[in-house]
Amino acid sequence: MADPKKTNLTPEEQMSRWTRRNFLVGGVAAAAGIAGFSWLRSTALDNEVPAPLRRVLEGNEKFSRAAFFSHSHLAQEFPVSMARMPKSNGDVGLDDEVEDADWRLRLIGGGGASELTIADLKALPKTESVNEIKCVEGWSEIVRWGGVRFSDFARKFAPAGPSSPYVAMMTPNGEYYVALDIESAMHPQTLLCYEMNGQPLEEDHGAPLRLAIPVKYGIKNIKRIGSIRFTQDRPADYWGERGYDWYAGL
């Protein structure tokens, strides 16, 4: 090839220099990519995700919590006429029978009640919200949710709860569990629901009580809540342990 320092190049010389440079840059990038990928694969897994990727997810979490999260920033609300019944999706922790009359909500760490019945919850102001549940599998549905605000519930039955940084919710049998940051739990659209689309909650949608939390992906909308625990330490999360983002914010 011609002298690389030469400045007054013919079009052919210019083209050949560009092509050569692109080839070199592309080759280095590809090699770095392959090396980077092998390196990534050699790193320890952190909750089923290579640790460096987990760091990126955590970086995203810090960024969205700091930059976007606010209780005045609402998920979109829709007209009631657009509400539909979503398919029932995910049945982890729902296999055994639970009679509404036998069901109790166990409360841990909120400094208030230790057990509630569905009647205790229904005594709080009923709140409705029509918003979209978004599943990580790629579908979404607009639902009219009915129940009580988590924030109303916490202030009434777990007065020390909102000063903890985290909340953990579990099915009665402990098989499905979600962890939430307290800001998302206390968001005004986060509801403990006993109705969907004006009807009592169906069993496969989480009767007698499930969570609707439109600031999070569907995975955090736990069905059939058996216990709510307020805690200082970041709790385990079912899908967080299986490779999904712990925060799962929208």
Ligand SMILES: Nc1nc2c(c(=O)[nH]1)N[C@H]1C(S)=C(S)[C@@H](COP(=O)(O)O)O[C@H]1N2
């Ligand atoms: N107990 C329990 N809750 C759960 C799940 C589950 O498997 N078990 N799946 C979650 C997922 S991935 C989604 S998308 C929503 C779906 O809610 P739906 O069945 O009312 O549509 O429930 C969430 N809550």
Ligand SMILES: [Mo]
């Ligand atoms: Mo989902």
